[in-house]
Amino acid sequence: MSIVSKEYRTISQIAGPLVFVEKTEPVGYNELATVTMPDGTQKRGQVLDTSGKYVVIQVFEGTAGVERAAGVKFLGETMKMPVSRDMLGRILDGAGDPIDGGPAITPEDRLDINGAAINPWARDEPKEFIQTGISTIDGMNTLVRGQKLPIFSGSGLPHNDIALQIARQAKVRGSNEEFAVVFAAMGITAEEAQYFMNDFERTGALKRAVVFMNLADDPAIERIITPRLALTTAEYLAFELDMHVLVILTDITNYCEALRQIGAAREEVPGRRGYPGYMYTDLATLYERAGRIKGKKGSITQIPILTMPGDDITHPIPDLTGYITEGQIVASREIHRAGIVPPINVGASLSRLMNAGIGPGLTREDHKAVSDQCYAAYAEGRDLRGLVAIVGKESLSERDRKFLDFADAFENRFVRQGRDEDRDIETTLDLAWDLVSMLPVNQLSRIDRKYIEKYHPAYKKSE
Amino acid sequence: MAKQGEIYRVAGPVVTAIGISPKMYDIMQVGEEGLMGEVIKIDGDKTIIQVYEETSGLKPGEKVIDTAQPLVAELGPGLLSSVYDGIQRPLPVLMKSMGDFIKRGVSAPGLDHTKKWHFTPTAKKGDQVVPGSIIGTVMEFNIVHKIMIPPGISGTLDSITEGDFTVDETIATVGGKKITMLQKWPVRSGRPFEKKLLPDIPLVTGQRVLDTMFPLPMGGTGAIPGAFGTGKTVTQQQLAKWSDAEIVVYIGCGERGNEMTEVLATFPELEDPKTGEPLMQRTVLIANTSNMPVAAREASVYTGMTIAEYYRDMGYNVSLMADSTSRWAEAMREISSRLEEMPGEEGYPAYLAARLSEFYERSGRVVALSGGLGSVSVIGAVSPQGSDFSEPVTQNTLRIVRVFWALDSKLRERRHFPAINWLTSYSLYTGNLDAWYKANVAEDFPALRQWAMEVLQKEAELQEIVQLVGSDALPDEQKMVLEVARMIREIFLQQNAYHKVDTYCPLPRQYKFMKLIRQFSDLSNRAVESDVSVDSIVELPVRNRLAKAKYEENIDQELDAVGKEMAGQFESLGGKA
């Protein structure tokens, strides 16, 4: 239905990433537009506001070099992503164009990048346990297919290693269905991007991956569309081609900065710390694109990564993310300084879908109980460290001393594991029992008696 | 015929129309696809409309039609076990017409207009009726759905017929007016009732910390504020599952899709502890997730409230959960900012407080127009930005509600669930409810609660000393206070929502638990006085058995056994006589 559209030379204002165009024929909201400079270079944008008076376009590549003499065309449709199975193994830029020197992608379909909300009635319950081989995740904050579980990190912490280890080791046991990785970089450095690419190449994962790259020196506003392109691709792979897709989005903080930039340029009333009041809803339109659908074989599991400005978990970016995602894996500077790899803060981390993915038939019947006990004991031991610093270990009761030792052992044996160490769930749970057995048995308030009799190293009846 | 105008401007969910002069809050059909929207502002010749569906592609110049009707809910048989979006469109119907993803331009009535229900009159020809009079019943699963005379109609019942009818067919006539089983009610106005009563019967939830420590009455209001992941949703779902309300309206307002899936997967399989029927059959679910249109999210709480009031008017106790009211407030903020209104605190509109209090005021225990007693209890989750309870939504909510269940991230980090902070939470209703607890549970129930609160308070004070000198420096009586407080926390307050047995604890059992802990405390105080060491008291097998009892299938026998062996074990400790 696209008519040969008219070119307007009626730009009245250019502000930040926005271009205002006057005296147009009716233009649709969210419609795609092109801005053509007198020298022929072209930029793409999207309509944010449309009325009889003027149309506001948000230019993805930024407005550097745009002048009032530029021509504007409206394309009569919202932004679409050409998708195809052949995208696997390809590297694209943040706007979806190939940058790996390969051929253009022949689309099998063109899909609206904004997607649409999955009807809650159509969703299927995520409950298949994904074994990542990382004890702090599998044992304590279990990931399941269809979950969105972000990594909350800080600048300089090895969050990329955690994401890569998950991408490498993740498997659903007893299944060998088709899987794929969709990786979207938003504003990360070329060096960081290279780190991911090297790992994908080294492990052969690249063949099963679609990579979108918006780097630190690429246009900031493009970051608004990069994750949407990635998720549109993921939806195609998962719900049309039946694949299990793991989506890694990094760094959400850069995405939110771009969002704030647009809000400021539109002179909107800001919410907390200058971020737009609709940031919750906007982030939800990304994160909620994870999940499963009844009757479809594939699934989308998301691991967004974000760096918390000033390591502050109450900053709007981690805060709003945490309110949308199904838990979070929190990287800790303190544990990192102690030289523990991966530096995951178990207490602050959470997987809300854990209960659906563990237990008899999924992992093991004692999983919930032993992990709850580890949580409680570790938290108590950590609190005691503060006390020891003041009063010394001698003034602790016998009981408290055991909890203190537990916390140390937990970090050194359970949390600490090699970058390439892939622990299966039994190893992880047995390790947890080993540690729990350091505590007096009458202090194991979270564990049913029957599990103590079956799994506690000192009490289990030898088979 | 409806009036027609055209679109002037589109900015996100807010559309401006010209050439039309509707009333405030009229429902409009916007654009060629007839998207549903509602008038939220009239400014000279411009009409500002919030649109309940995605507006991409909408253009200036497209037509806008005024339906001259406000947003209404369809009320009648068939509401129970339904799953709706924020404007009462049944999600299964939308899925049939749109597929797995929510597209737009489809309207769907809230009730099934083809299904026949068996109507049994309870009134007879010649009876005088007024709005709210009950004239007959329909069985909706195991719930007796009472058919009421709609507002604005009164007089003599000219005819009334038993039989199978759809909600559109006439079942009776009053003064020549046809009565059907369908009522339409504008969601933004509260339904009328005779008068409000003081709430003095608890809503029993089977959650120890709620029922015993911070009870909510039927018809009361409560808020659960908490940072992400502290347990708002789990607590609300526990209430939806186990509370002894007859009807539950659960509003997923701007939250996760997977959580709705979880409700949909578990509720049909769980049994109502009172009736043994599947929980879904007493539940109405409204699921307007975070990524569904914000204007429909804004409307969702009103849609839910109207349905709750409708069952209240039949004489039922209804509990309504809204998860999360903060997302509703954010929807207001988003729309307000598109209207370029002068913002109040943190960008929220200046009318935030007024909207919140209007909403919570629709709760209450009432004498209905029919003369029956019914109630709507409202429990709102609040998601404070930056887990800062001083932010506007939390603060404005706390000024209205009378129960405050404060969730605490520190407790959640140590997996103390429900992570309700016992020192900062409160219920302003305890005084009103004590008489009920004394009469229906035990005379000393309020005293036991008081005792437990004092021990916990004492613990908090002692903890400050321990932080300075370590617990070994405390005298034995105080060490014992810490141990008893630990028992109250670990055995009584903590309750695992995912454990088959522990998830639900009836009131008599709550009492038994508390009584046993009290007994243990009394015996240990005596033992300490006779120089028995705290360690040997704590190591008594009976303590461990009491701690584990909550996970045992035969829990009540376990508790009885604990009661029997406790005194004996203390005696075996000896100590100076």
Ligand SMILES: Nc1ncnc2c1ncn2[C@@H]1O[C@H](COP(=O)(O)OP(=O)(O)OP(=O)(O)O)[C@@H](O)[C@H]1O
């Ligand atoms: N009573 C409970 N028993 C056991 N676990 C609980 C309980 N309450 C909360 N939890 C645990 O805490 C997790 C988070 O709870 P929940 O999803 O209710 O948080 P929330 O406050 O609703 O967070 P958000 O604001 O992000 O929606 C749950 O997935 C569960 O693991």
Ligand SMILES: [Mg+2]
């Ligand atoms: Mg929640």
